[in-house]
Amino acid sequence: MQKKRSTFLFSILCFGMAFLYIPMLLLIVYSFNYSKIVPVWGGFSTRWYGKLFESEEVWNALTLSIKIAVVNATFATILGSLAGLALVRFGRFKGRTLFGGMISAPLVMPEVITGLSLLMLFITLKEFLGWPDKRGFTTITIAHITFSMAYVAVIIQSRLTGMGISLEEAAQDLGARPLRVLGDITLPLLAPGMMAGWLLAFTLSLDDLVISSFVTGPGANTLPMLIYSRVRLGLRPDINALATIIIVTVAVGVLISGWIMLRQQKQKQRDMQMASAD
Amino acid sequence: MKQITTLDRMKAPVMARNWASELMGFLQTQWKAVVVFVPFFWLLVFFLAPFFIILKISLAESLIASPPFSPLFEWAEDGVMSIRIIFDNYSYLWEDELYLNTYLSSLKISTISTVICLLLGYPMAYAIVRSPPTTKNILLMMVILPFWTSFLLRVYAWMGLLADQGLVNDFLIWAGFIETPVRLMYSHFAVYVGIVYTYVPFMILPLYANMEKLDMELHEAAADLGSKPTTTFFTITLPLTWPGIVAGSLLVFIPATGEFVIPDLLGGGNVLMIGRVLFNEFHANHDWPVASAVAIALLILLVVPMMLYQRVQAKETESD
Incomplete structure (x- = not known):
């Protein structure tokens, strides 16, 4: 009986993984298709990659997206870490429930609502304060920070609960002032979490279409907006080439960071074993 | 006049130091408030406030204008603020x-x-x-x-x-x-x-x-x-x-x-x-x-x- 259930689990796992990966693999394979009609194979070629880099539009969109992603990730990491710290380490304070609600709501809020409401905010602000006078880089970045910081806060919260409070308390008992504890103990221990948060905020920003489409202004096209405007009219071999580049870059990044984490974990286990053997 | 400027120039670093130490002192005692306030304020402005704005706009009338909706608050002639709420959009x-x-x-x-x-x-x-x-x-x-x-x-x-x-x-x-x-x-x-x-x-x-x-x-x-x-x-x-x-x-x-x-x-x-x-x-x-x-x-x-x-x-x- 036990055996039978395992085969069931194993086959559904295989099916699930195939379901997750085959579409992406095929997307990559068809980017090397000579034929202009995407689903019909016309021989191997890299001509769509060449076509892609000829286009100035693609370069502009890519630079804008990366600029927004870097600024967004940096601010989101700072704000998200502060929020995570406040929620886990400060106990109860006035407005904690509202704060906790606001920080986790963007995780599930439908993007159309966030996008529309932020646009209306920017328009109202412009009416009363004259700022932001032009929508584009600034407004998209502000919008991205608002939802990215929620993801960073979640990572920081789980890291803070995971690492426990004992080291910080020890430092405090030895006479370190609160800010010293924060700088010398908490922040270094949080660094891997903040790094993960930065990377996640970076990719979330690079990936966002709906919210950006709402809060952007004339002339400011991010990469997803460019991709969307092209694919909504049908399949395009150059988008397959672009997709391949993006997917391969992300996959390599994730694999490398995963491998580093795995190695650190193993090293830690070995250290622990050594320590207990002594 | 000249003397005052030199005096000021001499005082400037001292003042800056004072200011910095005051800031440090403020941070030492109030850092928790700062840690909470910054993200809290950001979310209030860019997450919570927008909902009240769309709530307000949803209760306005469509107009062919820029922005394309009627104002919710209006100053009546006697200086009293009147609020116009229209549920037309919802009944629609x-x-x-x-x-x-x-x-x-x-x-x-x-x-x-x-x-x-x-x-x-x-x-x-x-x-x-x-x-x-x-x-x-x-x-x-x-x-x-x-x-x-x-x-x-x-x-x-x-x-x-x-x-x-x-x-x-x-x-x-x-x-x-x-x-x-x-x-x-x-x-x-x-x-x-x-x-x-x-x-x-x-x-x-x-x-x-x-x-x-x-x-x-x-x-x-x-x-x-x-x-x-x-x-x-x-x-x-x-x-x-x-x-x-x-x-x-x-x-x-x-x-x-x-x-x-x-x-x-x-x-x-x-x-x-x-x-x-x-x-x-x-x-x-x-x-x-x-x-x-x-x-x-x-x-x-x-x-x-x-x-x-x-x-x-x-x-x-x-x-x-």
């Missing part, structure tokens, strides 16, 4: 069958998608938890990886697969199920495939996190005491993994209800979903008050599941 939503049908259709699509995600994700999460440590890490990475790659491109991948000349049709013809290509794109089927494909990792990850904390000895104990696997599943596994099921289901259900990209690219005009209607109402019709009312109505629809998610999440953090 209620009376127009298109909107009502779209809300119902969105709920139906996201509910069915959530169930499919659960049926696929639950055994997958269980299989990952029960595999040996190294395999477990690799499998977990494989689930997380799609989460990091572009959402839009993952939806685009299915446009190629489901096309009339796409590989799914090729496969079905090759396997002898059909003779001529069937229309798979721009259908409910395509939307379900798209939602399940993009959201199933959101189901697997909370389930995995929940199941990993499970005590496997309970299963052995139940088996030792002669419980059948199905009984064990329904009396032990299912109740213990319930928080994971709820969290995962809400993480799929809530965003799927307001989804825009998937119904737009895979469903076309044949599939009614509220996210797409809102997007078009705003971008094509420029009817801001109606778009705002659509958004508020969607928010009201999702408030209960969102608060439920919040509670599950809070409990989960406390139990850690």
